[in-house]
Amino acid sequence: MAHNYNDRSGGKHMTFDDDHDNSEYNARDSFKRKNNEEDRFAFGKRQRFGGQNDNKPRFENWNSEAGRMNNWNSNKNKKWQDAEQFEEYFEDVPRPEKPRKYTISIAVPASILEETCKKDELRTYVVGQLARAANIYSVDEIIVYDDKCWRKKNVAGTGSDRQNLIEMMRMLLEYQECPQYLRKYLFSFHRFLGKVGVLNALNAPHHLLSKQWCEYREGVVLDRRNKSLSYVDVGLSSEITIDKKLDAGVRVTVRLPPETKDLTKRFGVVVSPDEPREKCGYYWGYTVRVAHSLTEVMTGGRFQNGYDLLIGTSDKGEDIKKTEYPKFYHALIVFGGVEGLESAIEADDQLEATEPHHLFDFYTNTCPMQQARTIRTEEAVLISLCALQDKLLPKGKN
Structure with missing residues (x-):
């Protein structure tokens, strides 16, 4: 790691809190020789030998054979003490109680970066909140998908602008998931990473310290x-x-x-x-996948038999308190943008389903006591994962 040399004093003399009061040297006749010879040598003796209280001259210990041997032994012991400081002492990371074979995936539309965020700094922070929520509730996969519900015509009409926002979300999620000591190898400077200073650290289990x-x-x-x-x-x-x-x-x-x-x-x-x-049983971060349609979210997974539990979230869904989920190996929770999943389903020409109930196994309202007119997607992710935790974890198959 490069060192910062901007804090150098530039050759200026620095002052310290323990500087002695120099007012006595400004007094008259302050440099007269003292009459007491022992006091005159005492100050120099304390400085060189750590405050020895004997009255011998300060160089006498060096002139004797015993003094030279004692000094050599003290330096030798000091070298051994300095060497011990470089020994590594590790703190063992607690091991989870049992392994976990089931997985939980979430799908989030990239259109939220255009609909609710105007600047890259806020977009970066919103993606960081998604990563934090996924890390807190042990999400194993995040799918960034195009719900084709872009409000601005220039974004909806030009694929490059739309693709840039999708790529920005993907890159920021991968950057957050990557341990800090590996980022210098895996990420070069990019404009999508220009505001990563606003991100909160994940402190994930695989983000290990050197000790x-x-x-x-x-x-x-x-x-x-x-x-x-x-x-x-x-x-x-x-x-x-x-x-x-x-x-x-x-x-x-x-x-x-x-x-x-x-x-x-x-x-x-x-x-x-x-x-x-x-x-x-360690939670080992999440993988990031990009899907260019809602259909690709369902069919493009990395699991051989796909997802065996599909959950859609909406304020128009069934109350989560009345819902019981079956056992599963791979669960997928899909979130919509500002216009909801209904608009995303309608905009996807490849889907045969016309209603959310036809596409998902469960269409759930995870916040039935909602008072706000709308819930932002990053808020919905955190609320839903919290509400689904007690419902899903006991149903996961190992």
């Missing part, structure tokens, strides 16, 4: 040549090695064997990003 020890870590393959292995930066004090030769710049999930904790040269094994969740 935290977990059996899994996220890393990136470094550009170091070796025929049989690769070097990976996983956020520790030194890089580790893996038993595979991978291209530089690739992000990987690494499992660290317990014995490597006390080693100077550590090694690991590359595993699937789902393993920390499926085997140990």
Whole structure:
């Protein structure tokens, strides 16, 4: 990390709080030699030898053999003490109680960045709120989709402007999910990231500090040549090695064997990003997928058998207190924009369904006591995930 040299004093003398009062040196006859010889040497003795109280001259300890040996031993012990400061002491990360194989996905329209946000700074903050909500309630996948409900004609008519907002949301979500120590490798400067200073840190379980020890870590393959292995930066004090030769710049999930904790040269094994969740129960962040229509949201998932529980959210849906959900492996919760899911379904020509009840297994009102005329999408995500938590978690299959 680069150091900032702008705080240098520029050669000016600095003052300190413990500076002595110099008024006595301005008094008359202040530089007369003192009559007491012992007091004259006492000040210099305390400065050099840490306040020794003997009355011997200050260089006598150096002239004796015993004095030289004592000084050598003290310096030797000091070197050992300084070396101990560089030893690594890790804080173990608590392991979850049980593994989790089911997943929860949410779909959010990118049109909210045009409908409710006017500047990039506010757009960045809104996307950060979505990422925070997903992290708090252990969402495994965020789908950014085009609901084709753009209010401004120039955005709806020109694909480039519309695509820019979709790409902006995707990039900001991926930036938030990425551990801080990997961002310098995976993200170059881009105008969509110009306002990331307003983002709140996720503090996700996989955003590990250098002094935290977990059996899994996220890393990136470094550009170091070796025929049989690769070097990976996983956020520790030194890089580790893996038993595979991978291209530089690739992000990987690494499992660290317990014995490597006390080693100077550590090694690991590359595993699937789902393993920390499926085997140990860690929440390991979310993946981001872009869908160009509502149809693609339903059919373009990465799961072999698709989503087995589809939930649409709207103030026109059924009261969540009266709803009971079945058991599931992969649940998908879809949110609409300002005009709601009804307009998104109507705008999608590929859908055969004309009503939300025909498309979703459940059409749910997660805030039946709503008093505001409308609820912003980032607010709806947080409210819905909170309301669905007790309903969905007991139904997830492992």
